[in-house]
Amino acid sequence: xxxxxxREAVAAGIAQEMRRDxxxxxxxxxxxxxxxxxxxTVGLFEEFGPRRIRDTPISEQAILGAAMGAAMTGLKPIxxxxxxxxxxxxxxxxxxxxxxxxxxxDGQITLPLVIRTANGAxxxxxxxxxxxxxxWAMAIPGIKVIAPAFPADVKGLxxxxxxxxxxxxxxEQKSLYAFKGEVPDGEHxxxxxxxxxxxxxxxxxxxxxxxxxxxxxxxxxILEKEHGIxxxxxxxxxxxxxxxxxxxxxxxxxxxxxxxxxxxxxxxxGAEIASIVADEIxxxxxGPIIRITTxxxxxxxxxxxxxxxxxxxxxxxxxxxxxxx
Amino acid sequence: MDTSKPMILGNDIRLELYKMQLDLxxxxxRAYDLFLQNLIKGTSHLSLGQEAIAAGFGVAMRPDxxxxxxxxxxxxxxxxxxxxxxxLGELMGRQCGLLGGKGGSMHLTDxxxxxxxxxxxxxxxxxxxxxxxxxxxxxxxxxxxxCFFGDGTTNIGAFHEALNFSVIWKLPVVYxxxxxxxxxxxxxxxxxxxxxxxxxxxxxxxxxKIVVDGNDADEVYHTAVKYMERARKGGxxxxxxxxxxxxxxxxxxxxxAYRPKGELERWLERDPIKIYRERLLGLxxxxxxxxxxxxxxxxxxDVATETAKGSPVPSLDQIDKNVWADGSTAWRN
Ligand SMILES: Cc1ncc(C[n+]2csc(CCOP(=O)(O)OP(=O)(O)O)c2C)c(N)n1
Ligand SMILES: [Mg+2]
Numbered sequence: 256x257x258x259x260x261x262r263e264a265v266a267a268g269i270a271q272e273m274r275r276d277x278x279x280x281x282x283x284x285x286x287x288x289x290x291x292x293x294x295x296t297v298g299l300f301e302e303f304g305p306r307r308i309r310d311t312p313i314s315e316q317a318i319l320g321a322a323m324g325a326a327m328t329g330l331k332p333i334x335x336x337x338x339x340x341x342x343x344x345x346x347x348x349x350x351x352x353x354x355x356x357x358x359x360x361d362g363q364i365t366l367p368l369v370i371r372t373a374n375g376a377x378x379x380x381x382x383x384x385x386x387x388x389x390x391w392a393m394a395i396p397g398i399k400v401i402a403p404a405f406p407a408d409v410k411g412l413x414x415x416x417x418x419x420x421x422x423x424x425x426x427e428q429k430s431l432y433a434f435k436g437e438v439p440d441g442e443h444x445x446x447x448x449x450x451x452x453x454x455x456x457x458x459x460x461x462x463x464x465x466x467x468x469x470x471x472x473x474x475x476x477i478l479e480k481e482h483g484i485x486x487x488x489x490x491x492x493x494x495x496x497x498x499x500x501x502x503x504x505x506x507x508x509x510x511x512x513x514x515x516x517x518x519x520x521x522x523x524x525g526a527e528i529a530s531i532v533a534d535e536i537x538x539x540x541x542g543p544i545i546r547i548t549t550x551x552x553x554x555x556x557x558x559x560x561x562x563x564x565x566x567x568x569x570x571x572x573x574x575x576x577x578x579x580x
Numbered sequence: 581m582d583t584s585k586p587m588i589l590g591n592d593i594r595l596e597l598y599k600m601q602l603d604l605x606x607x608x609x610r611a612y613d614l615f616l617q618n619l620i621k622g623t624s625h626l627s628l629g630q631e632a633i634a635a636g637f638g639v640a641m642r643p644d645x646x647x648x649x650x651x652x653x654x655x656x657x658x659x660x661x662x663x664x665x666x667x668l669g670e671l672m673g674r675q676c677g678l679l680g681g682k683g684g685s686m687h688l689t690d691x692x693x694x695x696x697x698x699x700x701x702x703x704x705x706x707x708x709x710x711x712x713x714x715x716x717x718x719x720x721x722x723x724x725x726x727c728f729f730g731d732g733t734t735n736i737g738a739f740h741e742a743l744n745f746s747v748i749w750k751l752p753v754v755y756x757x758x759x760x761x762x763x764x765x766x767x768x769x770x771x772x773x774x775x776x777x778x779x780x781x782x783x784x785x786x787x788x789k790i791v792v793d794g795n796d797a798d799e800v801y802h803t804a805v806k807y808m809e810r811a812r813k814g815g816x817x818x819x820x821x822x823x824x825x826x827x828x829x830x831x832x833x834x835x836x837a838y839r840p841k842g843e844l845e846r847w848l849e850r851d852p853i854k855i856y857r858e859r860l861l862g863l864x865x866x867x868x869x870x871x872x873x874x875x876x877x878x879x880x881x882d883v884a885t886e887t888a889k890g891s892p893v894p895s896l897d898q899i900d901k902n903v904w905a906d907g908s909t910a911w912r913n
Contacts, residue, residue, distance in 0.1 A: 314741035324711020420905035
């Protein structure tokens with residue numbers, strides 16, 4: 256086991272797959288010589304050179320279009336969209352083209368491509384550089400959506416995404432880039448579509464994603480030690496496909512579901528999970544479902560405002576105490 | 581291009597160009613008839629009058645080259661050798677359709693023939709074609725991607741992104757603007773800063789200005805060969821504007837009432853098939869040869885129509901197939 260930062264794990268996952276498969280190529284803005292604006296792709300240009308690691312103009316439609324055209328003709332491109340907010344300028348490629356082409360062509364065209372993007376708040380960048388937009392992506396049939404929380408998952412899930420024959424959108428949480436964690440040595444590939452139970456409890460099951468997983472774990476610790484509330488914590492990891500087997504089993508065991516979502520309230524991913532739980536294991540529930548989300552507002556920028564907008568550890572503790580005791 | 585000089589083309593190529601234009605014309609006319617009989621639903625965008633472009637490029641392309649086209653793509657798909665019953669079957673929503681009834685008229689695709697899809701969001705496929713060209717360049721296959729689109733498409737961002745991107749990477753892609761003078765209903769000149777919506781923008785991307793007579797299959801063919809060969813040999817992209825006119829409305833619902841009186845009639849005089857037939861006769865090809873081709877083409881369309889009509893509608897179990905590479909549509913376990 257080596258200790259890597261989340262950002263180093265990004266480069267490690269990409270490098271692992273590029274060494275293994277000559278058809279893997281990588282394109283995006285400032286990803287090559289500069290190593291990425293978040294320094295998540297440092298070293299790739301040096302190792303793989305300008306033929307495989309390609310800096311692009313500021314042309315998000317061209318980036319995703321080129322990835323799509325390359326994917327349908329034998330390559331396995333990885334495209335970086337610098338901030339997930341910018342997906343809005345190339346959303347046609349994601350929502351209408353990449354996601355739908357396989358179905359519309361009845362399977363003639365398969366698109367083994369990966370879109371990586373920096374998602375989420377915590378960096379005081381304001382409403383156009385801090386959104387959590389995983390729920391936009393989840394709403395579109397035909398694209399897989401993952402969001403790792405730990406360096407080991409970053410490496411393993413990016414590797415799995417590159418090997419996946421279908422398009423995968425990877426949301427990296429930008430304020431986790433400096434987070435350090437153990438990453439298995441040697442080849443490491445995780446399975447897309449599997450949630451992970453990180454902590455076992457008896458009073459409620461917290462289901463969280465990306466940065467919110469870290470907050471869930473911290474809150475669970477406090478709830479246990481200071482308030483005697485014992486929480487299971489499930490890291491969803493993959494929104495599409497969704498590991499409902501694990502989620503339903505863990506919710507049924509404790510009888511309570513809490514989702515912690517960084518996306519704004521309406522149509523957040525937790526609403527879908529709440530609906531599935533209510534549909535399928537309603538009689539296993541001991542009380543109402545609790546959704547803790549960012550309120551339905553654009554994100555403010557100042558430290559204090561941003562910290563009080565996305566779910567904080569304190570808010571998670573408070574809401575769970577209020578509603579579960 | 582200097583059109584006063586006769587093109588040096590063998591009669592075999594010329595007959596192939598004529599035959600291809602006939603197939604595209606008769607099949608498209610049949611599509612229109614099938615609409616009127618309510619056997620084709622939804623919308624459909626005919627390229628009657630624009631056949632010389634699809635034919636000129638279709639004949640010039642290597643079998644492994646890539647075509648990317650728009651919702652007005654029946655002709656471009658057929659021009660790569662996709663089957664007529666596959667095209668008509670898809671338009672009629674039958675099992676024998678190229679896409680099994682899942683795509684419809686606006687998304688015709690036949691990957692086995694290099695027809696890499698018909699795209700219905702304006703501009704989207706220009707960067708996709710760039711990506712296929714990038715892949716060809718990366719793999720060193722000397723394949724070329726040819727991307728067809730309309731005049732209206734030159735005013736959307738993806739057009740400009742794709743051109744710049746293709747030039748800086750020197751990609752083997754040929755962009756073909758079919759300037760039929762109208763976007764949907766609005767004359768292109770009234771919404772564009774320059775006279776030639778594509779060619780007058782070429783210099784912004786370091787490309788030469790190329791305008792050709794899109795109703796002259798020989799001229800299109802020559803231009804196609806020239807710029808595809810250049811792209812194949814690493815010379816980078818080209819942007820070709822083909823002047824043409826659609827004989828029918830924009831889509832099924834459009835009677836074309838916005839056209840000035842006499843415009844259609846003038847363009848019908850310049851019908852690509854009419855002028856090509858006259859040229860072939862002028863070159864000494866006997867009329868019977870042409871009539872034989874015409875009869876044979878109509879017969880092919882008739883056979884394809886009957887085959888497609890006889891094909892069952894898709895089975896309902898197809899709804900839940902082919903979102904993912906494993907054939908499934910599962911989003912949960
Ligand atoms: C992004 C987008 N905007 C608008 C439309 C609606 N639309 C469909 S075809 C068309 C006209 C396109 O004109 P042109 O590029 O000249 O092609 P033509 O139809 O003449 O072949 C429009 C506006 C669309 N499909 N996509
Ligand atoms: Mg037009």
